[in-house]
Amino acid sequence: MDDPKPTADGPAFADEQTLLPAIAQQAGTGRVLMLAWMNREAYEETLRTGRAVYFSRSRGELWRKGDTSGHHQRVRRVLVDCDRDTILLEVEQLGPGACHKGYESCFYREQAADGLAEIESPTFDPKATYGD
């Protein structure tokens, strides 16, 4: 076959360096937990293992969510947008939260006129989970 990658077979990773945004949404509640990035390798490992794997831009390596905290994400469903450049994961978040700051969701602050206001309380102690 000349074209082993038909246009609609998955996200449009142009090459091995391409990073696409991946949204993790809690199955059931629909809460948006976080946004991270995936390269092709992270995406394929996520599909293969059923566990969310991202690419850490700060560390420059695959980030198997939960390896340090134990707060894995079981992937129920993977959706891809119209332009094939954004990924939406429906996940089951294990443990008390997705956020490395100790919250259920990374979106724990709302924009108010005078700055960001916390709209909820932490669900775990990040120091105890991640160390200092």
Place this chain on the structure above:
Amino acid sequence: MDDPKPTADGPAFADEQTLLPAIAQQAGTGRVLMLAWMNREAYEETLRTGRAVYFSRSRGELWRKGDTSGHHQRVRRVLVDCDRDTILLEVEQLGPGACHKGYESCFYREQAADGLAEIESPTFDPKATYGD
């Protein structure tokens, strides 16, 4: 004051060119409708007008969602993530959908083993809405 922009006053737009991902989520249902990009100007206009404004990377200009289609997004709430580099809009999507391909959500396809599978039907005719 030496620092008119305290660190927690909003998203971290490093300069006027910085683009941050913005997720639009339907208020009430929690459905993720789309992901687009915002620069500081788009963000500030969104806050000021209560209507979602993005920055179109393909056109290189502000994109007032709904100007062509009439499918505006009324913004109910603006959340910012822990790293202040992703924005989550809770919106009321006007009209039949957010996606320029004619669907309620841009995430109308699921990753299956053999490619992307449509999981829902279009809600409007994009040719009638946007022209050919």
